[in-house]
Amino acid sequence: MKLLVTGGAGFIGSNFTRYWSTAHPDDDVVVLDALTYAGCRESLGDLDDRISFVHGDIGNTDHVVEVLDRYAVDVVVNFAAESHNSLAIIDPERFFRTNVTGTVGLLEAARAYGGLTRFHHVSTCEVYGDLDLDAQDAFTEESPYRPRTPYNASKAAADHAVRAYALTYGLPISITNCANNYGPYQFPEKLIPLFTALALQDQPLPLYASKDNRREWIHVLDHARAIDLVIHTGQPGETYHVGTGDEYSIEEIADRILVELGKPDTLKTTVPDRPSHDRRYLLDSSKIRNELGFTPSIPFDQGISETIQWYRGNEGWWRPLMGRAPVQESAAWQSRS
Numbered sequence: 001m002k003l004l005v006t007g008g009a010g011f012i013g014s015n016f017t018r019y020w021s022t023a024h025p026d027d028d029v030v031v032l033d034a035l036t037y038a039g040c041r042e043s044l045g046d047l048d049d050r051i052s053f054v055h056g057d058i059g060n061t062d063h064v065v066e067v068l069d070r071y072a073v074d075v076v077v078n079f080a081a082e083s084h085n086s087l088a089i090i091d092p093e094r095f096f097r098t099n100v101t102g103t104v105g106l107l108e109a110a111r112a113y114g115g116l117t118r119f120h121h122v123s124t125c126e127v128y129g130d131l132d133l134d135a136q137d138a139f140t141e142e143s144p145y146r147p148r149t150p151y152n153a154s155k156a157a158a159d160h161a162v163r164a165y166a167l168t169y170g171l172p173i174s175i176t177n178c179a180n181n182y183g184p185y186q187f188p189e190k191l192i193p194l195f196t197a198l199a200l201q202d203q204p205l206p207l208y209a210s211k212d213n214r215r216e217w218i219h220v221l222d223h224a225r226a227i228d229l230v231i232h233t234g235q236p237g238e239t240y241h242v243g244t245g246d247e248y249s250i251e252e253i254a255d256r257i258l259v260e261l262g263k264p265d266t267l268k269t270t271v272p273d274r275p276s277h278d279r280r281y282l283l284d285s286s287k288i289r290n291e292l293g294f295t296p297s298i299p300f301d302q303g304i305s306e307t308i309q310w311y312r313g314n315e316g317w318w319r320p321l322m323g324r325a326p327v328q329e330s331a332a333w334q335s336r337s
Contacts, residue, residue, distance in 0.1 A: 002028040004073045006058050006106060007080030008051075009033035011186040012122065012220055014043035016079065019224035021050045030071045032056050032064070033080070036098075038187040042317065059102040064109035068116075075118045075231060076110060078103065081158075083124075084189055085151045086274055092150035099154035100161065107165045116172065119162070120231055123177045125216065125243070127156040130278035133214065138284040141177075141239045148278060172236040176227055179243040179283055182303065183220035184310040188318045192304070195254055196311040197318055199263045206271040211251040214280045218244045219298040219307075229292045240292070243283035246300045253304075260308045 003020065007013040008031030021029055030052045033039045044053065052071065056063050058080045067073070081099050082088065088095045103121070110119050128139040129146030145160075147153040159175060166173040186193045195205045226242040234240060248256075254268055288294045311318060 002030070002072055002074045004030045004032060004068065004071065004076045006032045006076065006078045007039070009035060009039040009041055009044055009053075010079060010083075011038070011043075011183075011190075012181055012223060013079035014040070014185050015183060015220040016077065016224040016227065017044060017051060018047060019221055020228070021047055023228065025050075028052070028071065030054060030067065030073065032058065032067060034058075036082075038084070038189070040185070040187070040317075040321070043185045057102065057105075058109075059098070059105035061105045061109045061112070064106060065112050068109060068113040072115070073113075074116065075120065076106070076116060077120045077122070077227065077231070078106060079122050080106070081122075081155065083151065085149055087189075088149060088151035088154070089274065092154075095150050095154040096157070099151075100157045103158040104161050107161060107171065110171060111165065111169050118231055118236065119165075119171055119173045120227065121159065121162045121173060121175045122227070123159050123175055124152075124155050125177055125179055125241075125281040125283050126152040126278065127159060127177065128281075131280040131282060133212065133280050135280070138282040139177075139241070140284045141241060141287060152278075166237055174230050174234050174236060175239040176230055176242050177239065177283065178223050178226075178241075179216035179218045179281065181220045181223055182217055183307055184314070185317070186220075188321055191250065191253055192257070192307060193311055193318060195257045196261070196308050197322065199257055199261050199267060200312060200315070202263070202267070204269040205254050205258075205267050206269055207250055207254060208277060209270055209273045211254075211270070212249050213277065214247045214249045216243050216282050217246050217248060217300060217304075218242065218296060219300075219303040222296045222298050225297070226288060226294050229288070229294050233292050240288040241283040241285045242288060242294070243285040244296045244300070245282075245285070247280075247282060248300075256304055257308055260305055261312065
């Protein structure tokens with residue numbers, strides 16, 4: 001199989017590329033990434049002899065068609081997206097440009113190329129809006145889209161575009177909506193790497209006033225395994241939720257980081273909430289479990305400990321990224337999701 005992984009230098013994309021190269025060593029993997037601020041070529045450095053890397057933008061349809069032709073690609077896996085909720089509040093146009101217009105450009109390239117056996121689009125639980133903290137229900141694949149932030153709305157629009165291309169042009173698509181990912185190589189603007197980096201430097205951990213807001217968490221390698229199953233055994237045209245049922249509040253995550261690193265509770269501080277801060281996400285993942293046999297393999301206690309220790313041991317990877325401009329801009333809202 002020949003895969004084109006878009007956004008493959010980002011957090012989830014680079015972990016997926018690493019996973020696929022190990023699980024399917026006979027497959028050819030091509031990474032296409034624009035290397036915007038959160039795209040780190042260094043995250044793929046140890047894979048240089050196993051993958052092909054192309055610097056490019058998914059919105060450049062002609063270039064993407066050229067790449068598809070050159071490498072005779074069978075499957076596209078689209079991770080390319082702007083994903084930082086706080087930055088989306090400051091610069092929403094950037095998110096709609098990449099996540100909507102860019103995705104349509106990629107879809108147009110896939111349609112023009114005509115040789116794909118699957119176009120897999122990676123989405124998020126956030127397209128559904130949020131749940132009450134005390135709610136007993138979870139989002140299903142049939143739940144209505146009710147995005148509440150520019151980022152969520154841009155991802156929801158991209159999902160609709162993917163489905164429209166399937167129905168209108170017969171493109172063989174699949175979509176996964178996933179829970180919050182954690183693991184190595186996550187850009188240090190997100191909750192776990194940022195709080196870990198701050199704690200390691202004995203700096204305050206800024207928790208929103210709504211620090212009891214909860215997220216469902218999945219290790220990035222379990223997410224990669226789920227996408228593998230969908231590509232190989234999932235039905236074209238279908239959507240699958242990828243989650244674990246493991247829910248933890250923002251403060252609970254902060255507490256785990258402090259305990260793991262032996263840092264005092266006094267490092268926690270409270271900051272004002274950001275606009276439209278979703279309270280809770282939880283996915284019903286019974287479809288992918290029952291139909292494709294997916295079961296998460298990394299318990300949260302193990303995964304979070306290993307992740308914190310990875311950042312502790314890889315300061316040379318994350319420290320140079322802390323000063324990149326968008327991180328400073330988005331600090332105005334202290335985003336955590």
